[in-house]
Amino acid sequence: MKNLFLLLLFFCQQVIAQNKRIDFTPTVFYxxxxxxxxxxxxxxxxxxxxxxxxxxxxxxxxxxxxxxSGNPLTGPFYVEGAEPGDVIAITLTKLSLxxxxxxxxxxxxxxxxxxxxxxxxxxxxxxxxxxxxxxxxAAPEVRHEHLQNLVVPLNPMLGCVGLASEGKKTVxxxxxxxxxxxxxxxxxxxxxxxxxxxxxxxGLLYLGDGHAxxxxxxxxxxxxxxxxxxxxxTRVLKDDQHKISMPMIEDSEYFMFVGLDxxxxxxxxxxxxxxxxxxxKNYHLSYAEATIFMGAAVxxxxxxxxxxxxxxxxxxxxxxxxx
Numbered sequence: 001m002k003n004l005f006l007l008l009l010f011f012c013q014q015v016i017a018q019n020k021r022i023d024f025t026p027t028v029f030y031x032x033x034x035x036x037x038x039x040x041x042x043x044x045x046x047x048x049x050x051x052x053x054x055x056x057x058x059x060x061x062x063x064x065x066x067x068x069s070g071n072p073l074t075g076p077f078y079v080e081g082a083e084p085g086d087v088i089a090i091t092l093t094k095l096s097l098x099x100x101x102x103x104x105x106x107x108x109x110x111x112x113x114x115x116x117x118x119x120x121x122x123x124x125x126x127x128x129x130x131x132x133x134x135x136x137x138a139a140p141e142v143r144h145e146h147l148q149n150l151v152v153p154l155n156p157m158l159g160c161v162g163l164a165s166e167g168k169k170t171v172x173x174x175x176x177x178x179x180x181x182x183x184x185x186x187x188x189x190x191x192x193x194x195x196x197x198x199x200x201x202x203g204l205l206y207l208g209d210g211h212a213x214x215x216x217x218x219x220x221x222x223x224x225x226x227x228x229x230x231x232x233x234t235r236v237l238k239d240d241q242h243k244i245s246m247p248m249i250e251d252s253e254y255f256m257f258v259g260l261d262x263x264x265x266x267x268x269x270x271x272x273x274x275x276x277x278x279x280x281k282n283y284h285l286s287y288a289e290a291t292i293f294m295g296a297a298v299x300x301x302x303x304x305x306x307x308x309x310x311x312x313x314x315x316x317x318x319x320x321x322x323x
Contacts, residue, residue, distance in 0.1 A: 019046035029054060029072035029208070033171045033181055035164035035200040039078035042202070045236050048093060049077065053208035056159070056225040061098040071173035071182060071209045073160055078202035079234050087237040087244060088163065088203045091193045094231035095156040095210075102129045102138065102212040102224035109221045111305040129224050131212055138212055138224060152213060156228065157189040159209030166199040173209070174307055176260050180247045182209065183258060184218050185303040185313055187251055195237075195248040207232070218306040241281060246274045254299075254315045264302070264310050271300075271314040283321065293323075 024041055043049055053074045054060045058067040066072075082088050106125040110118060128141040136154040140147060162180035165171040176182045180196045188194060196203075210228030247258040257278065259271030275298070279290045297320045304311035 019044065019048070022047050022049045024049060024051045024074075026051065026053075026074045029058070029067040029074065030076070030206060031068070031070050031072055031173050033162045033165045033173065033175075033179055033206055035168070035204060036170065037076055037164075037204065039076050039202060039204060042078040042080060043234065044080045045234050048231060048233050051207075051230050051232075052098065053158075053210050053228045053230060055103070055227045056209055056222065057103070059227065061227045061229075063099070071160055073173055073206040073208035074230070075206040075208075076164065076204035077234075079205060079236060080202070082198050082203040082236045083201060083238075084199055085243075086198045086203075087195050087242045088198055088205065089193050089195050089235040089237060090161060090205065090207075091233050091235075092158065092161075092188070092190055092230070093233055094229075095158065095190045096229040097131060097133055097154065097156055097210075097212055098227055098229045100131050100133065101141075102131055102226035103127065103222065104129060104224050105220045105222045107221075108219050109306040111310065112217065112219045124221070127220075129212070131224075131226070154224075155186065155189060155213040157186055157211050157214065158207060158228070158230070159184045159188075159211055159214075159223065160207060161188060161194045161196075162206050163196050163198060164200045164204035164206075173206075176247075176258075176304070176307065176309060176311065178246050182307060183247060183303065183311060184209075184211075184214065184223065184307065185249065185256075185258070185301070185311065186214050186216060187249060187254070187256065187301075187313075189251075192249055192251040195242070195244060195250070197244055197246075205234070217302050218304055221306045243281075244274065244278070246270065248274070248278070249313075252318075254317055255321075256313050256315045258303075259312045259314070260309045262309055264305075264312060267310050267312040268300070268314075271312045275314050275316065283323075293320075
């Protein structure tokens with residue numbers, strides 16, 4: 001038994017020794033999720049990658065425009081061992097704001113209000129927010145009459161985490177789908193893990209579109225857009241138990257499934273379908289048992305209404321799964 005313990009300890013030490021820290025400073029940024037883009041770096045699952053992103057307008061932490069606007073992304077990273085049919089789990093080990101301001105917008109996107117109301121917010125104005133990185137709060141730089149004391153808590157998150165999209169399709173970084181992408185979900189934050197199905201060798205992972213914080217739905221069409229320092233690790237999951245057909249997100253409190261469609265109704269159905277399948281596979285529930293559980297336990301977030309596809313996320317608290 002002692003010899004077995006020593007052997008296991010040696011094996012663990014060897015695995016830890018093989019995993020390394022990688023520092024990557026991007027010089028080029030991409031505006032699509034594509035399988036045709038050459039990877040900027042090959043990483044081994046378990047490596048810890050330290051990198052950064054520019055904001056949605058292409059401006060970096062020093063206020064320098066590095067590329068054109070439109071959610072420019074860092075990557076793609078080739079994950080060794082990832083093959084089509086696998087799942088890559090991306091854990092956002094650390095997300096750090098690296099400058100003292102963010103930009104948002106005034107006005108609502110068209111899905112947010114009846115047409116009769118939208119006329120009041122047709123003219124979109126830039127809103128600059130000052131970020132207090134010590135207190136982790138933000139306040140508008142221009143103080144409106146009734147918002148003199150408005151201060152909001154920061155919640156650094158990534159709007160975009162995605163792999164190369166299926167087949168030969170090149171998908172612009174405004175879009176989301178089964179590959180992940182521009183999900184703009186406020187719980188894609190530090191310590192969260194994003195699970196994505198792989199469609200290309202190496203997965204080809206893109207990250208960016210940093211938000212200092214964002215309300216659900218991204219009603220203004222922009223969150224508090226800013227640059228970001230990003231630390232992440234990956235795992236490659238090959239067993240059937242982890243197979244998914246849509247993005248899944250896990251944090252300390254929830255398991256979450258993303259439904260994306262042009263209609264909110266269909267997005268809700270897609271999210272529910274993903275959760276039912278996962279409960280049956282991982283908790284061996286019958287279809288009837290899954291419906292009973294979900295009827296009592298699920299929560300929903302309308303994560304995104306600003307983009308071409310709307311997003312509904314169905315959430316289950318981990319403590320509810322103790323049966």
